[in-house]
Amino acid sequence: MKYILYCRKSTDTEDKQVLSLESQERELLDIGKKYNLNIVKVLKESMSAKAVGRPVFEEMMGMIRNKKADAILCWKLDRLARNFVDGGLVIDSLQRGVIKEIRTYESIHLPSDNVLLLAVQLGMANQYIRDLSENVKRGNREKMSRGEWPNHAPFGYLNDKATKTVIVDPVRSKYVVRSYELYLTGSYGFRDIARILYKEGLRTKSGQKVQINQIQRVLNSPFYTGLMIRDGKYYEGKHEPIISKEWYERAQDMLAGRSRPRSKTLFFPLRGYMKCDTCGCALTASLKKGHHYYYCTNRKEICTEHKSYMREIYLYEIFGNILDKIAFSEKKVELMYEASKERLDMDSGYITKAIDTLRESLESLKSRESRLLDTFLAEQISKELYDERILLLRNEEVSLKKQIKDLEAKTPASMLEPTKKVFLQASRAKKEFLEGDDFKKREILENLCWNLSFKNKTVAQLKLKSPFDIMLKAPKNGSFQDLLPTRESNPNYLLQREMSYR
Numbered sequence: 001m002k003y004i005l006y007c008r009k010s011t012d013t014e015d016k017q018v019l020s021l022e023s024q025e026r027e028l029l030d031i032g033k034k035y036n037l038n039i040v041k042v043l044k045e046s047m048s049a050k051a052v053g054r055p056v057f058e059e060m061m062g063m064i065r066n067k068k069a070d071a072i073l074c075w076k077l078d079r080l081a082r083n084f085v086d087g088g089l090v091i092d093s094l095q096r097g098v099i100k101e102i103r104t105y106e107s108i109h110l111p112s113d114n115v116l117l118l119a120v121q122l123g124m125a126n127q128y129i130r131d132l133s134e135n136v137k138r139g140n141r142e143k144m145s146r147g148e149w150p151n152h153a154p155f156g157y158l159n160d161k162a163t164k165t166v167i168v169d170p171v172r173s174k175y176v177v178r179s180y181e182l183y184l185t186g187s188y189g190f191r192d193i194a195r196i197l198y199k200e201g202l203r204t205k206s207g208q209k210v211q212i213n214q215i216q217r218v219l220n221s222p223f224y225t226g227l228m229i230r231d232g233k234y235y236e237g238k239h240e241p242i243i244s245k246e247w248y249e250r251a252q253d254m255l256a257g258r259s260r261p262r263s264k265t266l267f268f269p270l271r272g273y274m275k276c277d278t279c280g281c282a283l284t285a286s287l288k289k290g291h292h293y294y295y296c297t298n299r300k301e302i303c304t305e306h307k308s309y310m311r312e313i314y315l316y317e318i319f320g321n322i323l324d325k326i327a328f329s330e331k332k333v334e335l336m337y338e339a340s341k342e343r344l345d346m347d348s349g350y351i352t353k354a355i356d357t358l359r360e361s362l363e364s365l366k367s368r369e370s371r372l373l374d375t376f377l378a379e380q381i382s383k384e385l386y387d388e389r390i391l392l393l394r395n396e397e398v399s400l401k402k403q404i405k406d407l408e409a410k411t412p413a414s415m416l417e418p419t420k421k422v423f424l425q426a427s428r429a430k431k432e433f434l435e436g437d438d439f440k441k442r443e444i445l446e447n448l449c450w451n452l453s454f455k456n457k458t459v460a461q462l463k464l465k466s467p468f469d470i471m472l473k474a475p476k477n478g479s480f481q482d483l484l485p486t487r488e489s490n491p492n493y494l495l496q497r498e499m500s501y502r
């Protein structure tokens with residue numbers, strides 16, 4: 001087929017939202033390329049289709065009559081005609097097969113198509129209204145591909161009504177830059193930033209502190225780097241960037257939690273694990289004269305202790321002492337393990353016996369099943385009865401397997417191994433903490449520590465994650481088994497805790 005690519009846009013108000021001729025052409029050429037269409041001519045017309053007598057339209061119909069073309073590619077049917085004479089001509093040509101196909105952005109019309117439907121699409125108002133929203137979207141996309149922002153300017157920018165462009169807001173753009181500056185230090189959360197900006201004069205229209213989600217939006221939006229995003233697609237904007245791409249990307253990494261802060265001075269290994277016992281706020285950290293200090297954020301602004309600073313080295317010592325409390329010598333752990341295992345083996349002789357019995361029952365199911373099959377094949381029982389019995393056997397099998405599995409979890413080895421592992425881990429924690437780098441220190445705290453609160457620079461409350469909390473209370477000379485307090489009620493006690501902790 002030989003296609004004529006036909007574009008039309010009039011200066012009528014009803015055509016205001018229609019794509020420009022250039023973008024109709026571009027989109028249609030894309031379709032042509034995609035479907036490998038043979039386009040023999042591109043025709044463009046700036047004229048309303050309400051009245052008869054469009055020269056370019058006449059040229060197109062002439063080419064079709066002279067068989068120089070036999071198909072039309074256009075944005076929408078309403079681009080072809082809006083009056084009944086032209087519309088009738090198009091429909092008639094299509095029905096007689098002189099036009100073999102009219103392809104639009106969203107559909108293909110063939111000679112067999114319903115006439116009424118074509119007539120509706122060629123001219124009627126309601127169709128136009130339906131198309132309008134799609135056209136608005138297309139119009140916006142078109143604007144964006146020219147680098148123009150079709151909406152209200154984001155925070156930090158203004159809409160210049162005279163030039164219809166987006167320009168930098170000299171006042172608010174500074175707060176955008178400041179937000180990034182603060183966030184990239186790694187020392188401030190959204191709430192802190194909102195508070196600081198408020199102190200530095202930023203107000204909402206109603207005179208309030210800006211919302212946290214607004215800070216988040218600012219840190220998240222590529223608009224500040226000069227890019228625009230719509231429906232997942234990026235466009236290069238014409239507006240002036242106020243944030244460098246490097247800053248933006250660093251912020252994205254931090255927002256996604258993907259990266260550890262790059263500068264070591266910004267990384268405070270203990271931050272996030274300590275609270276102020278007086279007011280309940282988290283302790284934060286900052287770098288002063290080459291040292292890390294931790295102190296109360298005083299977020300609730302009621303704290304009397306927020307001027308009390310603790311050096312990081314001082315806190316390492318405290319953490320070291322805590323970890324010392326859960327450390328057992330590895331040799332002792334081995335000894336305790338052996339002793340406990342021996343005792344449990346004696347206690348658990350019945351478990352081994354029970355498991356053996358269950359295994360035998362499981363074996364016997366197989367011979368019962370084959371006997372049942374023999375009976376059925378000898379036509380001594382009906383199919384229904386056979387199915388019923390088989391189902392019972394299957395249920396029994398499932399139940400036996402579960403019982404065996406439950407009992408196996410009660411064997412000394414499966415009970416003690418995970419416990420032993422946790423003990424060894426705890427025993428090594430102090431050494432690893434004191435000798436490890438900042439990231440190792442943090443990892444250990446993450447694994448072991450829930451919450452630690454300070455008052456007057458000393459530990460007020462301490463909470464470790466399970467099962468280390470048990471070990472903290474355990475007598476150092478106690479037997480390993482004392483640490484399995486709920487063994488009778490739930491033999492998987494420590495195992496489950498270990499797993500949830502993992």
Ligand SMILES: [Zn+2]
Nearest residue numbers: 276279296303
């Ligand atoms: Zn406090």
